[in-house]
Amino acid sequence: MPKSSRKQIDNDEKKILRELQKNSKESIDKIAKKCGFSRQKVWRIIKRLEKNKTIWGYHAIVDNEKINMKSYVMLLKRTNEPIGEDIDKIIKATLSEIGKQVDVNVQVNSYLHGIYDWMFCFTAEDIRQAKKFSEVLTRNFSKYIAEIHILEEIFPLKKCESINPNLDRLKEYF
Structure with a gap:
């Protein structure tokens, strides 16, 4: 499957979103390592998800x-x-x-x-x-x-x- 297929892009986005949902404060470097991506790829995907409003914002979980x-x-x-x-x-x-x-x-x-x-x-x-x-x-x-x-x-x-x-x-x- 080519790297740029819609299905592959969706899968890559989902991997990054799962990591952000676990800990939105995690560094881009750590997210990249966990997902097996480059730092730049993770940064680009996050920025795209913020721009298209897939990511609405970030928050803290409070006791x-x-x-x-x-x-x-x-x-x-x-x-x-x-x-x-x-x-x-x-x-x-x-x-x-x-x-x-x-x-x-x-x-x-x-x-x-x-x-x-x-x-x-x-x-x-x-x-x-x-x-x-x-x-x-x-x-x-x-x-x-x-x-x-x-x-x-x-x-x-x-x-x-x-x-x-x-x-x-x-x-x-x-």
Whole structure:
């Protein structure tokens, strides 16, 4: 197979993306070594993936307990009310404004297929703050929300390809 085939390029990109997902802070030299590529090839592929928005950004995985925060998942079920033009308002509000109003950090905001229609993963100081976030969403978009369920994360085993370094502490819950 020629080196420049679309399939080979896709495979090379996937190798690099896997390494970045494991540790986005890893040096280009180490990524190149793990993938069996030259440093220049890795750099070019990463720049291309950033330019075409395959890579949206980079982040740190934080131990929320050490900063007195808790992680929550909020699942929303929609009503049958058509959203129409309000979608722009919903996107703007849920991506930036509503979380800030109640001091929660929205980390994931996804439209879903299945039993639920929308999911938020966020951090907050406590369940009261998480419920305030839920109330603000309901107040602003009540005609579109049929149900909201909030789940509190008790112990993360793995986040973003990284295994919790304190995995032994899971035993405390059993």
